Amino acid sequence: MRRLTALAAAAAALTLAACGQSSDKAADGASSKVLNLYTARHYDADQKLYDLFEEKTGIEVKRIEGRPDELIARMKAEGANSPADVFVAADAGALWRAQDAGLLQTVNSEALNAAIPENLREPSGQYYGFSRRARIVAYDPAKVQPNEIADYAQLASPRFKGKICARSGDNVYNLSLVGALIEAWGEDKAKAWVEGVTQNFARPPEGGDRDQVRAVAAGVCEVALTNSYYFIRMANGEDAADREIASKLRLGFPSLDGKGPHVNISGGGVTAHAPNKENAVKFLEFLASPEAQQIVTELNFEYPAANGAAPAAAVAPYADFTAHPMNVSRYGINQAKAQSMISAAGWR
Template sequence: MIRVLSPSRSAAVAAVATVALILAACGQSGDNAAPAADAGVVNVYSSRHYDADEALYARFTEETGIRVNVVEGNADQLIARLRAEGEASPADVFVAADAGALWRAQEAGLLQATSSETINSRIPANLRAPGGEWFGFARRARIVAYDPARVQPSEIDTYEEIASPRFRGKLCVRSSESVYNLSLVGALIEAWGPERARQWVDGVVANMARPPEGGDRDQIRAVAAGVCEIALTNSYYFIRMGNGEEAADREVAGKLRLAYPSLNGQGAHVNVSGGGVAAHAPNRDNAVRLLEFLSTPESQTLVAQMNFEYPISPDVAAPAPVDAYASFQANPMAVSLYGPRQAEAQSMMSAAGWR
């Protein structure tokens, strides 16, 4: 179910009413007219569900006077909605928590190219679409949480080792439907070719301590509980658990460590959260202005502080507590390569029995 949010709690009712009226108008039978532009509004379709984003949008409104209306859902929901709405869509910006999802929106013709010297100067070329259809504004690494009482860091310093016989029956991982796993396998196909990547996927399935279940935090908890010795996870889940309000999660993270495997000797696999201007954005200038705001060092620092992701720019220092996990080498592969490989990755994982 899609929820409508507002970055300003005090303006919630007004924002909900505004977006509801726009969406209702777009859904009227036979009405394909594009919604009118509104200089004081930017409409965001977002699959990110974090307090950090609300704080960012509130700050953007404070600085610019432009209200941010957010329609929230998962990436596939929002892509389907954008398709259905066509030219009548009120969406100005599409935001997703994975480069593969951003690519799917781009491939469907739902994003438009944007040329912004401001964005391009702040965001490395490998962390945005080559044609300017979308840009990353936060990074996360897909790495390994492990039990230091049972595993040596040298045993998991490459991605190959995750699938090695050393970890038969000792790996926890979420399902193949996870877009994070699809992007990782897509990156491995790009780096290694299909045959070697298929062998890795087969090894992962053979190493599973249990059928995939739950999210990344569930895999981390399973390691602490002794169900497995290692787990694939996004970095920010682990860092959040170690620095959050839940004492049980802090205890779990305190028992474990993070390892940053290297892909082809070039560093750990990274993914991005990012956004792009919707193809039929009625408020295009506001959309570009919001994306430029998200690329600022101040915004990157806020996301890192509140959501425990890494800044997108190497020139922005990671704040505490993320800084304690920020010294790793990031693989330089272009994140735009993950999406075109995801269908192949899904087929490969399904054939291997990765459910």
Template sequence: MRTNLIICVAVAALLAACGQDGARPAAGTDAGVVNLYTARHYDTDDALYERFTEETGIRVNVIEGNADQLIARMTSEGSASPADLFVAADAGALWRAQSADLLQATTSEELNAAIPANLRDPEGRWFGLNRRARIVAYDSNKVQPADIDTYEEIASPRFRGQLCVRSADSVYNLSLVGALIEAWGPEKTGEWARGVVANMARRPEGGDRDQIRAVNAGVCEIALTNSYYYIRLANGEDAADRAVTEKVKLAFPSLDGQGAHVNISGGGVAANAPNRDNAVRLLEFLASPEAQTMVSAGNNEYPASPNVPAPAPTDAYADFTAHPMSVATYGPRQAEAQSLMSAAGWR
């Protein structure tokens, strides 16, 4: 991800677009603009916005930050907020915006047809646009796929001192543990979290790619990672990273025999969107087969729609079963997940 400092540039651009005095745009004042508050920061996304403008003539003003920064900003702006569309890289972040009454329900036949029910808010306040699986990278010289084909095995004594994982405050880990609570209940999930801590090869540090590289370096035998981080290493320009994936492979554990845990990137129309119709059009465009294919090819996430095949190079890692659990369950479980992880000593 690019640095969050870009938010300053984006904010300046937005203020300039709003007028010399920096006033926020009023509702309906510019039918040719949509103001996007996004916690995603990828070159592929920029290409998407350019494509949307080419097709519709609607200019996308991009304001970037992490999800909590943008939620705080929208809250402070209140009813005068210029935000039209909020996009985040995790169902839990979308839920936090929803819980703060920052998103409004959207009725769209296009969105409902494109996005499966388990990948969107039941009331239409946000929609998943792309999927990622939270799975396991493993040392193929020491571990067999059968050793790590369930989530229980991540915490088993087989891997004492052999697990690399990022911190407990990672939203990806919070959503995974929230999903486990939904499936198993708090008692079994708490036991699992204690097993994870016992299996740590080192204190949590770094991001997902750091965990994968640590497996290659022999620091640990397995690591939790999002699928697209591994796919990027395997297909990037860095020869050393590509070499990592010759030794380190991916396993797709199953949760209760129903498939691997998946999360989403997604978006919802802001509660006070001054350009609501444009926001809906952008959201529908991001859910289109064209946009989902572009993101999958460029960012290596999986399309949310089951009718959109993953393009190369993502398709080489797309032959797995995704758990059908509703991603809307993750957010309400995150506070409990954080508490269980803290109690287990997962920092």
């Protein structure tokens, strides 16, 4: 409750002026040459996307950035007068929260449905993925054998007592992972897994995914839960220390019931009261285009989402796997159960 109160307060404090931009609705209700974007992504690569979209369409992107729950609270408060056209988040669970709050609308786009695989989009068309990231593990190859982390279930075994690092349990990436486990295994087995992993922590959860990877390199733990692109970014970034760390560690790709690793999305949906709906659909279609997919994988080290799109050269060595085919909407649907299990297990 304290977290929700803080988020609501932060949402109220967000203003369009904070980004030095305005977002007027078209006076006659028709689409103007503007797109009002509420985004929870904060990557440098995204500016390249906005610039290219503006260049190709002449539509100006006016954006508000914030945490997903802040932006959702803001749209709730704005109601039918919200200027938002598109909501973007870096996790399917966050997109589901917006959908569950009635803040998104169905999009019927042949281009999107052709480009984005069925399991990477909400079944009714309320949101679409435009990039993928696997929730997998970084490990120390001097201490861990690949066959010991071949399946997510193994992370909860006594073998890894005091050997695992992870970020906080209420982080949406972990909520989505547990949501996927609930869908695949059922509640009892997923609950036992959460309890086992929590008991296997080398330290109380702290920091982000890259902090967990660094903790493995420092000997604090042997295995860390992480999103793939964080590790790949460390391996290819400008920080020499992070490159050195990544060179000594490995990425492991546990399978879920033998069907492949759990893969999440970054994605977006058209808002329920979008004043520029036509522009909003164009923007989502652009994100699925070959040019945009190339930017996402080359500059942010994510896996592309669109059919036929290839990972960048730096990403390709980590892309030789078949992802679990579960529809990403299931992560959010199971989110409340996942949070309950995580909290009960003491995964703080």
